[in-house]
Amino acid sequence: MVARLHALTAESRETFWRSLQTLNGTRVVIAVVLLVYLSFDARGLRVSGQFIYAEVCLVYLLLAAVFALLTVYARRRFLLQLLAQIACDLAIISLLYLAAGGVRSGLAILYLFPLAGMAILAPLLLALFSASLVALFMLGESAWQIVTDGDTTMLLAGLSGAAFLAVVVVVNRMAAKLIGQEELAVRRGVEIGVQQAVNRLVMSHMSDGIVVLGVDGQVLAGNPAAQQMLGLVGQDLNFRLASAPALEPLAQAFDEWHADATQHTAFVTIKPYMDPALQGVTAAWSARRDLAAHLKARFAAVDTSGLGVERSVIFLQDVTGIENQAQELKLASMGRLTASIAHEVRNPLSAIGHATSLLSEDLATPVQQRLLRIVGDNVARVNRMVEDILQLSRKVQPHSEPLALDGFLAELVAEFEETHALAPEVVRLGGAARVMVRFDALHLREVVLNLLNNAVRYASGAAGSIRLFVVHDRVRRVELHVQDDGPGISSEVRSHLFEPFYTTSSKGTGLGLYLARELCLNNEAMLDYEYRFDSDAQPDGSRKSSGRFVITFARAAAKPGPQPSI
Incomplete structure (x- = not known):
């Protein structure tokens, strides 16, 4: 056992002083009990006419009070104070022992009090020496x-002396073990405190977001980067993910990961401006109210086996800047492509268009005229696409006049079904009544046709397998959803979905979705691929989340008509 306090930690030294105070308190109690006992035995025991029992007990009580004050106000020389107190205890108890008549008086039991204190607070050698003296x-x-x-x-x-020696050994060993455990606990506490400080420092300076969740999606903690990404700066983090409307995509991804732990990564789109509770939280979000945060979320379960709790961690990475950087790196090649299109494509298109006009003068049968009209229409469409690409490179301002979505979409769907020879009701249109938006009609036509061409490639072909419907978000912005019943886009493909020249089809150019998004941005709108709950309930009452392309227009309609829920 460590004899000197300076060899122990501050917590252990404080424990020794508290134990000495407890010993002093016990000494006061024993002195009072002895005096009470004297009141029932008024004989006034004496030895050789010198030592009076009552006077000895009063002196003992006075010394106990002095020792108690010393341990409170003079915390110096611990071992010296302990030895002085134990020596006083042994002397007083020995006087009482002699005055009461020796071992037959039963007062020998009082020796256990100072000897046990000595065994706890002093080295074993000193404790055995005190027990041997007794x-x-x-x-x-x-x-x-x-x-x-x-x-x-x-x-x-x-027998009493032997018992005292045995008690001293046992108590000393037990006290040494307890002190060692306390020292270990203190060291572990210091290590844990240092580790927590390091963790807080690392989390506060990480550019990636970290969110700690409970088993039911309860947000327990998050670093500043996560709060910035999710628009939660200055907010109380004690809430459930599912209770925040703006964080619904992240809550869905978390639930899907819980259902299938093999899916560790998901790409979600967070729109903090959609949640009224998050309005005006930070200048960062108020400056990008028309934008969304594209986040890569990676889920991991914390190993808490045997602790009775379950914790999960979400690592968030804002891939918006990465996507923009990747697109900027490819804009140079896009510039070369547009120059090539201007010189190599427009001239052949002009020749094809001129030849079509000449043929129309010589061919008069309805079938021939219809074929020539199809050729002419597609030449005009390709020429318009070339113009759009050139506009993207020159950032030409589009003619975003007010456009009625109901008539525009109905005409577009009818033309699309006829062109692709689709069965009736394959493309289902809904929720577009009396909705006005500001978008260049030709640009919107190219965007929607591009999305419908993607949908018809993967849809089952059944009635309603392709859905085209208009909804309003929580801040009354108009959204156009294009959805099919085919397999959803994987997280790996989603991370590159809108990059130029990226395609999963051997026949594609990888420009369709990129041009569609750029056309939307030119019209102050936004195109994204999102996962949302379907409005149709499943047989068990639950709703299935599915992927869809969402066009968010710059302005919402003043008086929206009936619409399906998101």
């Missing part, structure tokens, strides 16, 4: 009784 004193007193009175109490005194 045993020798008791044996000497018994020997004197044999000589003077012939009283045979030697055996009882020897």
Whole structure:
């Protein structure tokens, strides 16, 4: 056992002083009990006419009070104070022991109090020395009784001394073990505190967001980067993900990961401006109210086996800047492509268009005229696409006049079904009544046709397998959803979906979705691929989340008509 306090930690030294205070409190109680006992035995025990029982108890009580004050106001030289107090205890108890008549008085039990304190607070050698002195004193007193009175109490005194030595050894070993455990706990506490400080520093300076969740999606903690990405700066983080409308995509991804732990990564789009509770939280979000945060979310379960709790961590990475950077890196090649299109494509298109006009003068049958009209229409469409690409490179301002979506979409769907020879009701249109938006009609035509061409490629072809419907978000912005019943886009493809020249089809150019998004941005709108809950409930009452392309227009209609829920 460590004898000197300076070899221990501050917490262990404080424990030793508290134990000494407890010892002093116990000493006061013993002195009071002895005085109470005296009140029932008024004989005034004496030895040789010198030591009076009551006076000894009063002196003991006074010394106990002095020792108690010293341990509170003079915390210096711990071992010296302890030895002085134990020596006083042994002297007083020995006087009372002699005054009461020796071992037969039963006062020998009082020796356990100072000896146990010595065994707890002092080294084993000092504790054994004190117990040996007590045993020798008791044996000497018994020997004197044999000589003077012939009283045979030697055996009882020897057994008591042996018991005292055994108690000292056991108590000292137990105290040493407890002190060692406390030292270990203190060191572990310091290590944990340092580790927590390092973790807080790392989390506060990480550019990636970290969100700690409970088993039910309860947000428990998040670093500043996560709060910035999710628009939660200055907000209380004690809430459930599903309770925040703006964080619904992240809550859906978390639930899907819980259902299938193999899906560790998901790409979500967060729109903090959609949640009225988050309006005006930070200048960063108020400056980009028309934009959304495209986040890569990676889920991981914390190993808390045996602790009775479950924790999950979401690592968030804002891929918006990465996507923009990737697109900027490819804009140089896009510039070369547009120059090539201007010189190599427009001239052949002009020749094809001129030849079509000449043929129309010589071919008069309805079938021939219809074929020539199809050729002419597609030449005009390709020429318009070339113009759009050139506009993207020159950032030409589009003619975004007010456009009625109901008539525009109905005409577009009818033309699309006829062109692709689709069965009736394959493309289902809804929710577009009396909705006005500001978007260049030709640009919107190219965007929607591009999305419908993608949908018809993967849809089943059944009635309603392709859905085209208009809804309003929580801030009354108009959204056009294009959805099919085919397989959703994987997270790997989603991360590159709107990059130029990226395609998963051997026949594609990888420009369709990129041009569609750029056309939307030119019209102050936004195109994105999102996962949302379907409005139709499943047989078990739940709703299935599915992917869809969402066009968010710059302005919402003043008086929206009936619409399906998001």
